[in-house]
Amino acid sequence: MSSYRILSSKLAAGPAGSIVTETELQGCNIAALVAGGHIAPATVAEPEPETETDPEETEE
């Protein structure tokens, strides 16, 4: 499910800076809200990839 950060103070869905989900914006035209600068897709920080250890290096 997509999340969006509220950018404007005019959105009934919440205050500026908060995060809303697609469900909370049900019935709204999300593309128009993005185009109008009211919301922007919220970027979720991806977890750092785990470093793989070579099994041959560890077997001694």
Next chain:
Amino acid sequence: MAKLVLTDASVTINSVDLSSAVQSVTLNYNTDQVEVTSMGDSAHLFTGGLDNVTCDVTLFQDFAASEVEATVYDLVGTTTTVVILPTSGAVAADNPSYTLANTYLSSHMPVAGTVGDAAMTTLNFVGGSITKATS
């Protein structure tokens, strides 16, 4: 029951509160009348058909970020939700909310006016379903 002078109507379009830019708002709620007169009847008889809701909103045009034009322009030709209350107070029996869902924005006039006049735009929403809430 007090009479009400409209001075503080709340108009939310696509979840954006544009009340402060609204000059006028008119919500029309009709139901198609379907004739069911048949042989033996002595008068026209009708029954309710499909709901036929329209909403006209006149706004002072504003081209600033996140204001009227930015909110409305990309809605033309699409469906959205419009919520109207008589006042900006909480929803109550004496301040009901009218939610117009899946309504189609058929027209918007980005630039309209005469020299010396305030730039205005009138939005015409058609169709969709209407729900009244009192709490």
